[in-house]
Amino acid sequence: MRIFVLSCAIALILSVSSALATLTNAQRLARGLPVLPPKFARALPGYARTPTAAGANPSTSPVPPKTYTGRILVKSYDGGTYGHLYNWASGINGINFGSSSEDLHVSFTVSRSGKGLIDIMAINPAFTGPSYIGTTSNDTLAKGSPTAVSFGNVIRTPVHSPPVPVGQYNADESAIWTFDPTTYELKAHYVNLNGHKAGTTIAYKIYDNSIFFVGDIGAYNAAQDDPDYLVSPITFYLDLTG
Known part of the structure; x- marks a missing residue:
């Protein structure tokens, strides 16, 4: 009961x-x-918990950029090796055919993807003045045109910037380079005065051991009267040795 x-x-x-x-x-x-x-x-019944509510893992931190240091190896259009950039007391231009102690050493930083324009800085300059390398004049490069722009040590300039006047005679661009982290090739991308990127070929004149940039190497050579002034295309590669 x-x-x-x-x-x-x-x-x-x-x-x-x-x-x-x-x-x-x-x-x-x-x-x-x-x-x-x-x-x-x-x-409430039937409500699916979100990853945050369920204690999801924190987001992965972005991969930091990577800095490379080495020498710039100059190769011919067919893959042959000329040598490294020469560290002149008067500036950067030409290939070093002497002691490796006269090679130019450089450093630059790129994203892990290798995409984007970069500056290249000389870290053992034998010269005075700015320590980046790039273009030092402001002619317009284009297909069918024989014009050229000079190569040398420059001030640091903004990405996608046209030539920046420096002193009485120079107009500099530094952020013209791209780097391929797979092949280690460095390519130049000159920006004309109008702000448009030009097709850019690195040219080498063996007659006076000079390096510069052209928009049309065929048009440049066709405009030369002296065969000694003819140029050939070259490529730059980062050499991590030495």
Whole structure:
């Protein structure tokens, strides 16, 4: 008998509790009961927890850029090796055919993807003045045109900037380079005065051991009267040795 009475009492309590649980807050206030706490969307039945709510792993930090240091190796259009850039006391131009102690050493920083224009800085300059390397004049390069722009040590200039006047005779661009982290090739991308990027070929004149940039190497050579002034295309590569 006592067990029966106890069972009935428990059932009655559960029934009352269940009924109270279904009351709205207004009904609970009318009966002098405390209001229920609000239910948030993530606590409702059928709501899928988000990765944040489920304690997802923190986001991965971006990969930092990478800095390279070495010498610039000059190769012919057919892949033959000429040598490294010469560290002249008067500036940067030409290939070093002497001791490796006279090679120019450089440093630059690129994203891990290798994309984007970069500056290249000389880190053992034998010359005075700015220590970046790039273009030092402001002619317009274009297909069908024999014009050329000079190569040398320059001030640092903004990415995509046309030539920046420096002193009475120079107009510099430094951020003209791209680097391929797979092949280690360095390519030049000169920006004309009008702000448009020009197709740019690195040219070498063996007659006076000079390096400069042209937009059309065929047009440049066709405009030369002296065969000694003919040029050939060359490519730059980063050499990590030495």
